[in-house]
Amino acid sequence: MPKLNENYLNLKQSYLFSEIAHRVAAYQEKNPDKPVIRLGIGDVTRPIGKKVIEKLHEGVDALGAAETFKGYGPEQGYEFLRNAVVDYYAENGVSIDAGEVFISDGAKSDTGNITDLFAQDNVILIPDPVYPVYVDTNLMNGRNITYIDANADNNFLPMPDKNVHADIIYICSPNNPTGAAYNKEQLREWVDYALANDAILLYDSAYECFITDETLPRSIYAIEGAKKCAIEFCSLSKTAGFTGTRCGYTIVPKDLKFMSSTGVEMSLNAMWNRRQTTKFNGVSYIVQKGAAEVFSKEGMAECRENIAYYQENARIIASTMEKKGVRYFGGINSPYVWFECPMGMESWEFFDYMLEKIQVVGTPGAGFGENGKYFFRLTAFGTKENTIEAMKRFESLF
Ligand SMILES: *Cc1c(COP(=O)(O)O)cnc(C)c1O
Numbered sequence: 001m002p003k004l005n006e007n008y009l010n011l012k013q014s015y016l017f018s019e020i021a022h023r024v025a026a027y028q029e030k031n032p033d034k035p036v037i038r039l040g041i042g043d044v045t046r047p048i049g050k051k052v053i054e055k056l057h058e059g060v061d062a063l064g065a066a067e068t069f070k071g072y073g074p075e076q077g078y079e080f081l082r083n084a085v086v087d088y089y090a091e092n093g094v095s096i097d098a099g100e101v102f103i104s105d106g107a108k109s110d111t112g113n114i115t116d117l118f119a120q121d122n123v124i125l126i127p128d129p130v131y132p133v134y135v136d137t138n139l140m141n142g143r144n145i146t147y148i149d150a151n152a153d154n155n156f157l158p159m160p161d162k163n164v165h166a167d168i169i170y171i172c173s174p175n176n177p178t179g180a181a182y183n184k185e186q187l188r189e190w191v192d193y194a195l196a197n198d199a200i201l202l203y204d205s206a207y208e209c210f211i212t213d214e215t216l217p218r219s220i221y222a223i224e225g226a227k228k229c230a231i232e233f234c235s236l237s238k239t240a241g242f243t244g245t246r247c248g249y250t251i252v253p254k255d256l257k258f259m260s261s262t263g264v265e266m267s268l269n270a271m272w273n274r275r276q277t278t279k280f281n282g283v284s285y286i287v288q289k290g291a292a293e294v295f296s297k298e299g300m301a302e303c304r305e306n307i308a309y310y311q312e313n314a315r316i317i318a319s320t321m322e323k324k325g326v327r328y329f330g331g332i333n334s335p336y337v338w339f340e341c342p343m344g345m346e347s348w349e350f351f352d353y354m355l356e357k358i359q360v361v362g363t364p365g366a367g368f369g370e371n372g373k374y375f376f377r378l379t380a381f382g383t384k385e386n387t388i389e390a391m392k393r394f395e396s397l398f
Contacts, residue, residue, distance in 0.1 A: 005140065005142075007139060007140050007141065007142040008140060010139050010142075011136055011139050011140065014132065014136075016363070016364075016367035020040060020351070020361065020363065020364075023351070023352065023355065024036060024038075024355065024361055027355050027356070027359075031359075034359050035359060036355070036359045036360075036361055037359065037360050037361065037382070037386045037389060037390040037393075038361045038382065038386075039317075039360060039361065039362050039378045039379055039382050039386070039387065039390055040361045040362045040363040040377070040378075040379065041379055041381050041382070042176065042363075042379060042381070043243050043381060044237070044238060044241045044243055044306075044310075044381055045381055045382065045383070046241055046306040046309060046310075047241065048240065048241045048242070048245070048290075049240070049241075049299060049302025049303060049305070049306070050302065051293050051296070051298045051299045051302055052240060052290045052293045052294055052299050052302065052303075053290070054293075055289045055290045055292070055293040055299075056245075056286055056287070056289060056290035058289055059284075059285055059286035059287070059288075059289035059290065060286055062285065062289075063285065063286070070285040072281060072282065073282045073283075073284075073285055073288070074282060075276045075277045075280055075281060075282050076101070076102050076103065076273065076276065076277075076282075077101065077102065077103025077104075077249070077282065077283065077288060078103070078285070078288050078292075079098065080288075080292050081103055081288045081291055081292045082098040082101040082103065083098050084291075084292045084294075084295035084296075085098075085101045085103075085249050085295065086098050086101060087295065088295045089219060089221070092218050092219060092222070093222065094219045094221045094222055096221065096251055096253070097254065099254065099269070100251050100252055100253050100254055100269060101249055101250075101251055102249065102250045102251075102252060102272060102273075102276060103247065103248075103249050103282070103283050103288065103291075104247075104248045104249065104250060104276075104280070104283065105246045105247065105248065105283055106235055106237060106246050106247065106248040107204060107206050107233040107234060107235035107237070107248040107250075108133055108248075109248070110233050110248060110250045111131075111133050111134060111137070111170075111202065111204055111233050112133055112137040113275070113279075114202060114231065114233075114250075114272075115137050115138060115141050115143075116275050116279075117268060117271050117272065117275065118167075118168060120141070120142065120143060122143070122167040122168050123146060123165060123166045123167045123168070124138055124143060124144070124145050124146060124166070124167065124168045124169075124170075125146050125147075125148050125166045125168070125169040125170065126138070126145050126146070126147055126148070126170045127147070127148050127149075127150045127158050127170065127171075127172075127369075128147040128148070128149060128150060128368075128369035128370055128371045128372075129150060129156075129177055129178065129365060129368035129369035129370075129371050129372040129375075130150075130170070130172065130368060130369055131172055131176050131177070131204070131368075132368070134170045134172075134202075146166070147369070147370075148161075149371055150175075150178060150180070150371055151371050152327065152329075152340070155180055155329065156175065156178040156180040156329050156338065157173075157180050157181075157182055157186060159186065159189055159190075160189060160190055160193035162193065162196075165197055165199075166197060166199050167197070167198075167199050167200070168199065168200055168202065169190070169193075169194065169199060169200070169201050169202065170202045170204070171190060171201055171202070171203050171204065171220075172203075172204040172206070173187075173203070173204075173205065173207075174207040174208070174210055174211060174330070174333050174334040174336075175207075175330070175334070175336075176206070176207065176336060177336055177338055177363070177365065177368045177372065177377045178329050178330055178336065178338040178375075178377075179329050179330010179331060179332075179333075179334035179335075179336035179337060179338050180329050180330060180334075180338075181211065181213075181216050181333045181334060182216075182217075183215065183216055183217075184215065184216070184217050184222065184223065187217055187220060187222075187223050187226075188223050188224075191220070191223045191224075191225050191226050191229060191230070192225070194229035194230070195225055195228060195229050198258070199229065200229055200230065200231065200256070200268075201220060201226070201229055201230040201231070202230075202231055202233070203220040203230050203231065203232045203233065204232075204233045204234075205218065205219060205220070205232055205233065205234045206233065206234060206235045206237065206238055207238055207333075207334055207335065208234060208239075209238060209239040209303070209307055210238070210307060210310075210311065210333055210334050210335055211333045212311065212332065212333055213332070213333055216333060219232060220232050221251070221253075227253040227255045227256070228253075228255050228256065229256070230253075231250065231251065231252050231253075231256070231268065232250065232251040233248065233250050234248060234249055234250075234251075235247070235248035235249075236248065236291055236294055238335070239294065239303055239307070240291070240294040240299075240303045241303075241306060242287075242290075242291070242294075245287055245290065246283070246287060247283055247287050247288070247290075247291040250272070252268055252269045252272045253268075253269065254267065254269045256268035256269060309384065310335050310380040310381060311335075311380065312380075312384065313335075313380035313381075313382060313384055313387040314330075314331045314332070314334065314335055314336075314337060314380035315331065315332075316384075316387050316388060316391055317331060317337045317378050317380065317387065317391060318330075318331030318332065318337055320391040320394055320395060321337065321339050323395065324342075324394070324395065324398075326339050326340060326342060327339065327340040328340070335379055335380040335381060336377055336378070336379055336380070337377070337378045337379075337380070338365070338375055338376070338377050339375065339376055339378070340374060340375055340376075341365075341374050341375065341376050342397075342398050343398060344374070345374070346366070346373055346374060347364030347365040347366045347367075347372060347373060347374060347375060347376050348364045348366060350364070350376055351364045351376070353397075354394075354397065357397055358390075358393035358394060358396070358397050359393070360390045360393055360394060362376050362377060362378045362379075363376070363377040363378075363379075364376060364377075365377060378390075
């Protein structure tokens, strides 16, 4: 009999989205004539832009002719895409080297797989509430997690405690689920803390494209010293509607070097390269052709149109919260609006209340951690018409 990885027994049943689906289905069965609006989804809905689609087609055609056929590509991604990422960073004033860019099938895989590079006995800091992948991938490996509180008192932007040592710190900014985004000074504090502790920041910037405030950094490498203490994960999922197409990129600076217990210097860039060449065979040529077009002038202009569409939805949701005097976070620099449940309700109670009274579905904050118990997430990824109608109903709710 195989002995199993019993760390899986320590995972909390991830019942969030199935429980939501179950409650909505039960309601609809009893009330078939009441149209339900879903603002709970964390997936994009706008189609991929025409230019990018053209390049995806070109990629397909290349595979059908002997002269242009592609088999296995480089595990790290094609040079043309790695260079496109380098140029994208340069436009935002950040200089990275193509050898530090690793193309992948998405930020979820990479934020999970990065655990391969670290030993068991690290002090790992993860904010609560949080994107569940960071927590579950560490639990699967049998690691202990130290949670740091994100709450209304710190605007859901927890800061380092200089009296507590950590080795690995997860940061997601702009944040899912709270929509909160760190400013430059706050990130500088985290970088300084990481440098002082010889720690590493695992920085998820999947929502950087939603940043409109020019003073907010769109990359951790906008902070001096970050290349000595941070890995950055990003993705074309939210930027370009690639949630189903699958493409992301991870930056592992060559300056990230730490001593082994035996005094050997180890490079995280070299380790990640080894990890990827051993366990990963690259993203399809077709997808990389399309992805490179995202970073072209015209391709990015198309993406910005879709992002602007979602940003308008976020603005509509946020302005409704203002009007109703509901305390909320996000909505700017983020597709998420995270608000305090009215009337002191708990998040699941408020979920049922909204479903029953106005047939609007969102995501209970409790699903993202203890500190989400009295909060609720609405997303801007619906249609504008549905967002307006949902907010009209919300205004009449209480
Ligand atoms: C959507 C999302 C991602 C992107 O994941 P992909 O695997 O690239 O689709 C990464 N991090 C967070 C926090 C997200 O919400």
